[in-house]
Amino acid sequence: MIVIDYKDSRPLYEQITDKMKDLILKGIIRSGDQLPSVRNLAMELSINPNTIQRAYAELEREGYIYTVKGRGNYVSDVGSLVEDRKMQLRKDICDRVVCAVEFGVDIEDILNDIRERGQA
Amino acid sequence: MIVIDYKDSRPLYEQITDKMKDLILKGIIRSGDQLPSVRNLAMELSINPNTIQRAYAELEREGYIYTVKGRGNYVSDVGSLVEDRKMQLRKDICDRVVCAVEFGVDIEDILNDIRERGQA
Amino acid sequence: MIVIDYKDSRPLYEQITDKMKDLILKGIIRSGDQLPSVRNLAMELSINPNTIQRAYAELEREGYIYTVKGRGNYVSDVGSLVEDRKMQLRKDICDRVVCAVEFGVDIEDILNDIRERGQA
Amino acid sequence: MIVIDYKDSRPLYEQITDKMKDLILKGIIRSGDQLPSVRNLAMELSINPNTIQRAYAELEREGYIYTVKGRGNYVSDVGSLVEDRKMQLRKDICDRVVCAVEFGVDIEDILNDIRERGQA
DNA sequence: GTGGTCTAGACCACT
DNA sequence: GTGGTCTAGACCACG
Numbered sequence: 001m002i003v004i005d006y007k008d009s010r011p012l013y014e015q016i017t018d019k020m021k022d023l024i025l026k027g028i029i030r031s032g033d034q035l036p037s038v039r040n041l042a043m044e045l046s047i048n049p050n051t052i053q054r055a056y057a058e059l060e061r062e063g064y065i066y067t068v069k070g071r072g073n074y075v076s077d078v079g080s081l082v083e084d085r086k087m088q089l090r091k092d093i094c095d096r097v098v099c100a101v102e103f104g105v106d107i108e109d110i111l112n113d114i115r116e117r118g119q120a
Numbered sequence: 121m122i123v124i125d126y127k128d129s130r131p132l133y134e135q136i137t138d139k140m141k142d143l144i145l146k147g148i149i150r151s152g153d154q155l156p157s158v159r160n161l162a163m164e165l166s167i168n169p170n171t172i173q174r175a176y177a178e179l180e181r182e183g184y185i186y187t188v189k190g191r192g193n194y195v196s197d198v199g200s201l202v203e204d205r206k207m208q209l210r211k212d213i214c215d216r217v218v219c220a221v222e223f224g225v226d227i228e229d230i231l232n233d234i235r236e237r238g239q240a
Numbered sequence: 241m242i243v244i245d246y247k248d249s250r251p252l253y254e255q256i257t258d259k260m261k262d263l264i265l266k267g268i269i270r271s272g273d274q275l276p277s278v279r280n281l282a283m284e285l286s287i288n289p290n291t292i293q294r295a296y297a298e299l300e301r302e303g304y305i306y307t308v309k310g311r312g313n314y315v316s317d318v319g320s321l322v323e324d325r326k327m328q329l330r331k332d333i334c335d336r337v338v339c340a341v342e343f344g345v346d347i348e349d350i351l352n353d354i355r356e357r358g359q360a
Numbered sequence: 361m362i363v364i365d366y367k368d369s370r371p372l373y374e375q376i377t378d379k380m381k382d383l384i385l386k387g388i389i390r391s392g393d394q395l396p397s398v399r400n401l402a403m404e405l406s407i408n409p410n411t412i413q414r415a416y417a418e419l420e421r422e423g424y425i426y427t428v429k430g431r432g433n434y435v436s437d438v439g440s441l442v443e444d445r446k447m448q449l450r451k452d453i454c455d456r457v458v459c460a461v462e463f464g465v466d467i468e469d470i471l472n473d474i475r476e477r478g479q480a
Numbered sequence: 481g482t483g484g485t486c487t488a489g490a491c492c493a494c495t
Numbered sequence: 496g497t498g499g500t501c502t503a504g505a506c507c508a509c510g
Contacts, residue, residue, distance in 0.1 A: 011484080011485055011486085012485080012486075013485085013486090025223060026222065026223065037496085037497065037498085038497080038498065038499095039496090039497085039498090047486085047487085048486060048487050048488070049487095049488095049498095050486075050487075050488090051485085051486065051487085053498075053499075053500095054485095054486095056498085057499090061421075066246070066247045067249075067498065067499090068246050068494095068495095068497085068498085069249075069251065069493070069494050069495085069497070069498055069499075070251075070493075070494035070495040070496080070497045070498065071246075071494085071495070071496095071497060071498085072496095072497060072498080073497095073498080074246075076247075082223070082224070085223060086220070086223055086224060086225050089216065089219065089220040089223060089225055090220065090225060090229065090230060090233055092216065093213060093216050093217060093220065093230060093233070093234070094233050094234065094237075096209065096212065096213050096216065097213060097234050097237070098237065099209065100206070100209040100210065100213065101237075102146065103145060103146060103202070103205060103206055103209060104202070104206060105206045105209055105210060107234065107237070109210065110210060110213060110234065111231060111234060111235075113210055113213070113214050114213075114214065114217050114227065114230065114231060114234075115231075117214075117217070117218070117221075117227065126426070126428050126431075126434075127426045127436075129427075129429075131429065131430075131508075131509055131510090132509080132510080133509085133510090167510085168510055170510065171509085171510065174509095174510095251493075251494055251495090252494080252495080253494085253495095265463060266462065266463060287495085288495055290495070291494085291495065294494095294495095322463070322464070325463060326460070326463055326464060326465045329456065329459065329460040329463060329465055330460065330465060330469065330470060330473055332456060333453060333456050333457060333460060333470055333473070333474075334473050334474065334477075336449065336452065336453050336456065337453060337474050337477070338477070339449065340446070340449040340450065340453065341477075342386065343385060343386065343442070343445060343446055343449060344442070344446060345446050345449055345450060347474065347477065349450065350450060350453060350474065351471060351474060351475075353450055353453070353454050354453070354454065354457050354467065354470065354471060354474075355471075357454075357457065357458065357461075357467070371499080371500055371501085372500080372501075373500085373501090397481085397482065397483085398482080398483065398484095399481090399482085399483090407501085407502085408501060408502050408503070409483095409502095409503095410501075410502075410503085411500085411501065411502085413483075413484075413485095414500095414501095416483085417484090427483065427484090428482085428483085428509095428510095429482070429483055429484075429508070429509050429510085430481080430482045430483065430508075430509035430510045431481095431482060431483085431509085431510070432481095432482060432483080433482095433483080
C-alpha cells in the first residue's frame, strides 16, 4: 500500500504522511478503519518505528486519525478535510495558471491541455 | 529587487536563484545585462557572500548566466530556457488537474476558475 | 450513564473513574447504592473487564466505594469528599484567574463573564 | 529561565513548549529574539538535544517561533496568539465555574474568592 | 557553528 | 500486544 522512494528528497515520515492522507481522503482507507501498527509498518517498510511514529503523530495532529493507547490508530471522519483539500487544489491550480500567464503562456493553451486532460 | 524571506523554509541560496530565474525568464533582466557583484548583493541583503556565490554558481550551471573572471556575471541568452519553462508550467498544471480530479474535483469547476482567472 | 470517548487521550479506566466520581459527588448515585457489576459494565461498554476492575479499584482506594466480596460494589458516604472537591474547584478557579491576569486579562472581564454565567 | 520538573507527569518536551509559550506570550521573550540553540539548551538542562528539537518543532508548528536552518530559532510576532490565549483563559474559567456550580459551590463564594484575588 | 532526519534501543503506561 | 517518551549517536544541509 505504501512505497518508500529513497530517491525522493523529502523525509521518510513526510512521504508516509502524504501517502496516508491520499489514501484516507480518497476513501481507500475509511473512517474507523485501523491503521497498521507502528511496529508492523516499520517492519514491512524496513525502517525505524520512530519514523512511523512521527508520521502517525503528524496525521493525528492534523485530524486524519486518532490514537487509542494500547489499541492502535484509527481513521477519523474526514468529510470536512476532503472539502478543504479540494478547495486547496483548485486554488493551487489557479495560482499556477496566473504564474504561467506571467511567463507568457497562452491561457487558451492551458484550457486546451486540460480539456484533453492528461497529455504530458 | 530581491527580498529574502527568513520565514521561508527554503535555503537562502535557493530563494535567490529562483527569484533571479524569474527576473531573467520574464525579461526583467535581459540577455547581456550585468548582475550585481557577489559582494554588493551580499551587502545589500546582509547575508554571507558565500551564499550569493553559491546562488550564482547554480545559475551558471543551469545556463542562465555566464561568468567573466575579473569582470562579473552576465545574463545568457535564455530563449530556449523560456520555452522549457513554459512547457514545464503547462505540464505541471495538467498533472495537478489530473490529481485534483482524482480527489473528486469537477473539471468544469477548474475550467471556470481559470476562465475567471483568479483564485477559487 | 457512562460513555467512552475513544478520541479522548486519557486512559479508559480514568475516564470511567472520573465519570463515576462525578455521578457520586453530584448525588446522582447515592450512598449505599450498588454499582453495576464489573462484568455487566464491561459488556455494556464493550471493553475489557480488567479495565473496569482497575477503575473500581481506584474508586475504592480513594474512598468513593467499598467492595463486599461476592456481593458487589457499593457507594460510600462521601460527605467529606464533596467538601474537598468543592474547595479544590474553588482553588483551581482562583489559580487560573491569577494566571489569566498575568496574561493581561482584565479581572473585571472575568467577573462579568461569571455573573453572566456562560462562556466568553 | 526554564526549569525541568521531573516530578511533573507531563513529558519533558511539553513542559518546555508550555514554558516557552508563557515567556513569549507574556512578552518576556520578544518578537525577533533568538532562542537558545538546540544544543546549548540541551546542555544547560542536561537533557537530550532531540527533546529540545521536538519542543521547538512544536512551537514552530503553532506559530510561536520560526526556524532558519543553519541560523537558529527566532520568536514570531504573536499578537493574535496573545488574544487567542486570553479568550481561551476566560472561556476555560467560565467552564470551570459552571462545573463548580453543578457540584454545589455557591457562585457568590467564587466571586468573593476572585475579588480577594489569590487566597489558597 | 546551526537545525533536520534517521537509527537503535530502552523504558513506561495501557489493554 | 499497543502507542509514547527519551537517550545516544550518527549523518546531512546550510551559512
